[in-house]
Amino acid sequence: MNNIDTLKGLGSLFIKYVIFLSFLVGVYFILGGSADAQTSSDNEIFLNQSGDTITLNIDQIGYGNKIGGTVTSSTVATDWLLTGSSLTIDIDQVGNNNQILGSTIFSSSTVDILNTGDSNIITWDIGDIGSSDSSALFLDFTGDTNLFTFNQGSVASAERLDLDVVVIGSTNTFDFDIESDDATVNLDLTGDTNDFVINQRDAGYHSVTLDYTGDAGNIDINQWSGSGLVSAYGVINGTIVSDNATIQINQVDAVE
Amino acid sequence: MVQLFQTTRLYKLTKWMLWSNLLLFVFYGSITSYAAVSTIGNITESSGSNGVKRDGGIEISGSQDLDILFKDTLETAQGRMKVMFLDETNLSLTEHSEVTIDEYIFDPNPTKSKLAMSFVQGTARFATGRLGLVPKENIVINTPTATIGVRGTDFTTTVDELGRSLVILLPETECTIDGDCSPSGEITVTNDGGQVVLSEAYAATMVSSFDNAPMTPVVLENITILQIDNMFIVSPPPQIEEQMTEDAQQADATDAILDFNELDIDQLAEDWDDEEADLEFSELDINFLDGDFLQNVLTAFISQDFLEESSSSNEIDVQGTSFGYDAKTGYNTIIDSAGGELRFYRFVNGVISIRTSMTTNITLDSENEGKKNFITNGDGQSVLVTIRQGG
Numbered sequence: 228m229n230n231i232d233t234l235k236g237l238g239s240l241f242i243k244y245v246i247f248l249s250f251l252v253g254v255y256f257i258l259g260g261s262a263d264a265q266t267s268s269d270n271e272i273f274l275n276q277s278g279d280t281i282t283l284n285i286d287q288i289g290y291g292n293k294i295g296g297t298v299t300s301s302t303v304a305t306d307w308l309l310t311g312s313s314l315t316i317d318i319d320q321v322g323n324n325n326q327i328l329g330s331t332i333f334s335s336s337t338v339d340i341l342n343t344g345d346s347n348i349i350t351w352d353i354g355d356i357g358s359s360d361s362s363a364l365f366l367d368f369t370g371d372t373n374l375f376t377f378n379q380g381s382v383a384s385a386e387r388l389d390l391d392v393v394v395i396g397s398t399n400t401f402d403f404d405i406e407s408d409d410a411t412v413n414l415d416l417t418g419d420t421n422d423f424v425i426n427q428r429d430a431g432y433h434s435v436t437l438d439y440t441g442d443a444g445n446i447d448i449n450q451w452s453g454s455g456l457v458s459a460y461g462v463i464n465g466t467i468v469s470d471n472a473t474i475q476i477n478q479v480d481a482v483e
Numbered sequence: 484m485v486q487l488f489q490t491t492r493l494y495k496l497t498k499w500m501l502w503s504n505l506l507l508f509v510f511y512g513s514i515t516s517y518a519a520v521s522t523i524g525n526i527t528e529s530s531g532s533n534g535v536k537r538d539g540g541i542e543i544s545g546s547q548d549l550d551i552l553f554k555d556t557l558e559t560a561q562g563r564m565k566v567m568f569l570d571e572t573n574l575s576l577t578e579h580s581e582v583t584i585d586e587y588i589f590d591p592n593p594t595k596s597k598l599a600m601s602f603v604q605g606t607a608r609f610a611t612g613r614l615g616l617v618p619k620e621n622i623v624i625n626t627p628t629a630t631i632g633v634r635g636t637d638f639t640t641t642v643d644e645l646g647r648s649l650v651i652l653l654p655e656t657e658c659t660i661d662g663d664c665s666p667s668g669e670i671t672v673t674n675d676g677g678q679v680v681l682s683e684a685y686a687a688t689m690v691s692s693f694d695n696a697p698m699t700p701v702v703l704e705n706i707t708i709l710q711i712d713n714m715f716i717v718s719p720p721p722q723i724e725e726q727m728t729e730d731a732q733q734a735d736a737t738d739a740i741l742d743f744n745e746l747d748i749d750q751l752a753e754d755w756d757d758e759e760a761d762l763e764f765s766e767l768d769i770n771f772l773d774g775d776f777l778q779n780v781l782t783a784f785i786s787q788d789f790l791e792e793s794s795s796s797n798e799i800d801v802q803g804t805s806f807g808y809d810a811k812t813g814y815n816t817i818i819d820s821a822g823g824e825l826r827f828y829r830f831v832n833g834v835i836s837i838r839t840s841m842t843t844n845i846t847l848d849s850e851n852e853g854k855k856n857f858i859t860n861g862d863g864q865s866v867l868v869t870i871r872q873g874g
Contacts (some may be wrong), residue, residue, distance in 0.1 A: 365531055387709060388873055391561050391578070413561050413578055415532075436579070438561075450833065461833035465868075468840060470637075471868045478591055478833040479873040 271295075274307040274329075282315045288322060295328035306330040306350075310357060314338075320347065324369075332357035332383070341371045345396075350376045354385030354407070363389040371418075371420070373399045380407030386431070388412075397421060397441075412436070419443050427451070437465040444469060449477040519638040523549040523587040524568035531562025533576070556583045561603065572598065573610045580605025585625070589617070599623040602640045606711060610637040610667075626650075629690040629697060637667035638681070639711050647691050649719065652867070653708060654684035662758045672697045689723055701726045744823055799825060803858035812849070812856045825860060835870055
């Protein structure tokens with residue numbers, strides 16, 4: 228009898244032990260799960276920087292990362308604010324569903340952006356709230372279904388832009404709106420079903436050099452004198468390797 | 484005994500010095516020859532797509548600190564590079580540029596140092612080293628249409644696809660607002676047609692061919708060094724365009740005087756009744772398009788070279804414009820058989836240049852100030868390019 232009671236006691240203890248272990252395992256998975264969720268959540272870099280000669284290097288590797296101002300909702304960041312002259316900016320984003328959203332004022336600066344991945348969004352206003360002259364942008368994109376929008380000098384002066392863009396990918400949408408004098412744009416595009424719009428407005432010398440390799444692309448290049456006060460002078464050089472591309476070129480002195 | 488000892492020591496010392504001198508001579512010679520065939524500089528700045536072509540074709544991607552060797556060809560696509568040579572001479576290339584190092588000898592004896600390079604295409608900035616270790620008279624810069632003699636330190640050269648060269652002497656330092664703008668020295672631009680000297684900051688000359696004299700120098704105003712790139716030759720500053728037109732008109736006038744022969748006058752053909760009409764000629768009748776020097780240069784090149792190529796090609800079926808320069812459409816249609824490319828080039832109300840494969844079925848739907856052109860190659864169904872130009 229004593230033995231039976233002893234066995235019962237041991238069985239009860241064993242069951243309690245198993246229940247306790249299950250509890251521990253549950254706690255572990257709950258904590259581990261939340262830790263994993265935290266690991267896979269967005270990496271967010273918020274910038275509000277002013278001052279000259281800053282060197283800014285950012286490498287973001289992963290999914291759903293953001294570089295911008297603040298995040299007002301779970302997925303959309305506001306613009307960052309970056310001001311100064313003689314800045315050196317180098318941003319590498321590797322992954323999908325990343326964002327760079329910025330409002331920038333810089334003069335005599337050099338910007339390198341490397342973006343590798345799909346479904347990324349870059350929206351950048353340069354010189355919208357202050358002059359941003361004599362800067363060089365080197366943009367290197369590899370991926371599909373990305374959305375890139377650049378506004379150069381929409382409000383303030385942003386003259387003498389040197390913009391080099393290399394794109395390898397398909398079904399991307401690019402919109403470059405440059406409202407400033409003397410912008411030199413070099414586009415090297417490889418991929419299918421991409422949609423590119425390049426607008427160069429305002430007086431001065433406009434230049435677009437396009438190397439396009441791909442099918443079913445839709446490319447619009449517009450060079451306008453913008454204000455209409457002074458005639459602009461436009462140069463467009465295009466090298467096209469395609470079986471099915473539609474290219475629209477407007478080169479007129481007109482207010483658009 | 485002492486004398487014999489001293490004589491022996493003297494003999495050994497002399498022998499030692501002779502051997503030392505011989506070794507030094509051999510070492511010196513090896514150093515000199517090593518410098519002539521080995522590294523002559525390195526890339527100090529590199530951005531975007533650029534590279535070095537070596538040993539007749541091996542292409543090496545450009546990167547910072549890459550060694551540059553004798554006979555290397557420096558190339559940029561969508562990128563830039565800066566090279567510093569052993570004598571601290573700097574060479575900077577902007578996008579789509581090409582420079583070949585023809586000769587570089589860096590010798591401890593400055594009179595034996597030499598530097599020769601060819602600017603093939605694009606925009607390059609050349610600044611001699613601060614140490615001045617290579618005498619300027621031993622520096623030769625060639626372009627397709629001119630030779631540049633360096634008696635200055637800092638200048639840019641822009642060469643376009645037709646070989647035309649734009650040379651600009653740069654200031655010692657960037658010009659200040661109060662007008663301090665000292666030149667970096669003096670350079671000569673020479674070809675078979677003549678020679679000009681650039682001696683002021685931002686003095687510029689354009690050379691269109693090796694036979695035609697360089698343009699009379701003009702000083703460019705309101706520009707900075709950063710503005711100088713390949714576009715400068717495609718769409719030159721107004722001062723250059725005006726000077727080119729003036730030079731061309733003077734050349735035409737000179738030719739007309741030289742070619743005039745009274746015996747050529749056909750008095751019977753003269754319509755004396757129209758004398759009154761001739762007197763009505765006014766400034767409004769001047770056709771300034773006749774003075775479009777750049778257009779004439781293009782036409783001349785096309786008529787000399789490309790027409791012959793196009794007539795021998797069987798792969799091209801261009802409709803709507805003629806090969807070479809077509810006055811009706813305003814397009815220059817050029818065939819690059821070697822590259823397998825077909826190019827449409829128009830220089831009216833801006834520059835449009837479309838380059839594609841010779842076999843591409845392309846349509847150019849072009850309208851310039853209401854004047855429409857419809858140009859096709861093949862069935863024109865693959866690529867549609869719509870062009871709208873206007874003043």
